[in-house]
Amino acid sequence: MQVTIVTPVGVKFAGEAASIVAPSVSGDVGILPGHQPMLAALRTGPALVTIAGQEPLHLVIDAGYMHVISGDHVSIVTELCESWKEVDVARATSELTEATQVLQQAREEIDSATWKAKKRAVDLASTRIAVGNAKP
Amino acid sequence: MPSLKAIRRRIGSVKSTGKITRAMKLVATAKLRRAQERLVQTRPYAVRLREMIRELSGGVDRDAHALLARRTPKRTLMLVLTSDRGLAGAYNANVNKAAWNWVQQNRDVREHIELRIVGKKGRDFFKSRNANVGHIYTDVLQNLTLERATGIGRDLVAAYVDGDFDEVFIAYNDFKSAMVQKVMLDKVLPIEPAEIDIEGETAQDQPIRPSADTIFEPTKAAVLDAVLPMAINVHVYRALLESVASEMGARMTAMDAATKNAGELLARITLQYNRARQSIITTELMEITSGAESLKG
Numbered sequence: 001m002q003v004t005i006v007t008p009v010g011v012k013f014a015g016e017a018a019s020i021v022a023p024s025v026s027g028d029v030g031i032l033p034g035h036q037p038m039l040a041a042l043r044t045g046p047a048l049v050t051i052a053g054q055e056p057l058h059l060v061i062d063a064g065y066m067h068v069i070s071g072d073h074v075s076i077v078t079e080l081c082e083s084w085k086e087v088d089v090a091r092a093t094s095e096l097t098e099a100t101q102v103l104q105q106a107r108e109e110i111d112s113a114t115w116k117a118k119k120r121a122v123d124l125a126s127t128r129i130a131v132g133n134a135k136p
Numbered sequence: 137m138p139s140l141k142a143i144r145r146r147i148g149s150v151k152s153t154g155k156i157t158r159a160m161k162l163v164a165t166a167k168l169r170r171a172q173e174r175l176v177q178t179r180p181y182a183v184r185l186r187e188m189i190r191e192l193s194g195g196v197d198r199d200a201h202a203l204l205a206r207r208t209p210k211r212t213l214m215l216v217l218t219s220d221r222g223l224a225g226a227y228n229a230n231v232n233k234a235a236w237n238w239v240q241q242n243r244d245v246r247e248h249i250e251l252r253i254v255g256k257k258g259r260d261f262f263k264s265r266n267a268n269v270g271h272i273y274t275d276v277l278q279n280l281t282l283e284r285a286t287g288i289g290r291d292l293v294a295a296y297v298d299g300d301f302d303e304v305f306i307a308y309n310d311f312k313s314a315m316v317q318k319v320m321l322d323k324v325l326p327i328e329p330a331e332i333d334i335e336g337e338t339a340q341d342q343p344i345r346p347s348a349d350t351i352f353e354p355t356k357a358a359v360l361d362a363v364l365p366m367a368i369n370v371h372v373y374r375a376l377l378e379s380v381a382s383e384m385g386a387r388m389t390a391m392d393a394a395t396k397n398a399g400e401l402l403a404r405i406t407l408q409y410n411r412a413r414q415s416i417i418t419t420e421l422m423e424i425t426s427g428a429e430s431l432k433g
Contacts, residue, residue: 037351112297
């Protein structure tokens, strides 16, 4: 099936894939060819694209949506998409420490927008570490 | 008549100024091209978001979505995008003035207007006018990253959702051409799905809209809630890119004019220099011939 990943800095991935697992807001969703049309909201998390005859592609995905247009077309629109090769694990580790501290000291109400922004920083850093370490 | 040495020094300084303005023009041209390329790259993303929001927001209760809900505008936030450096013609003055005019016109009908500023030029302008300035972001345009832009976008969304403001505007220079930049005052929040305007093709190689048998994960409203903040972030990102392109365009034009002026000035002082040199030679010749004449006698 044809997978396109679109980000604000351009089309990040476009090609044939055997399957895709994406982080939806209510849990990871796996898509195989022939899936029913679906529109899923995505959270910050890891995604996995498997391509026939190639190493699987581990990706960091940010908030966005995945649109299964028909059985053979999937388009992901997300704010950020990094492959495991682009991730700097050391930097992400220090970002995680910093972001966790910020979140722990946060005084805002849980679920306020400011709190969510801080939570996202933690999620992003931990996803980067997970994806960066998931070398095929 | 200034001395030859003084004119020579002046020629040197005009020449080196001309070299600097020429170099600045070339740098601005290269950076302008980069900014335009990046604007083109955001287009497929921005177009998809726009279509999706139009599709999903059709027939929904706007008040159920934090970013669509219309409240009586009492507290207003305006983000003003300026550059950190000058020498870009009227670029900064135009956007600053437009924002300031808006503030003065709407002061009486709003309870509270706060300005947030991107760039040192805007900071200096509004500080000297005692405007109500909130956060100031500097060093954004020179090395614009998506992360920085979405960070600013998230700040705006947070301030709006948490109820600090009822409406949010962005004032920026929209890039028309290297010669023309148009100041825009965009209302970014609450989102008006019908008014999201991104030039660019709508007909894609694949349909963007969900078909009738689409399942929503978890719900249609949740997908809309996920997509709306992305539209704000990309709006901010595009406005920042437009600002960079405009700044570079304005600087290119200003530096081109400066280089031309330096060339004209150089021609004029060179003429003056040659005249002065000629008149000295003439005087010397006259002295020599008159000396020779007197020796003959």
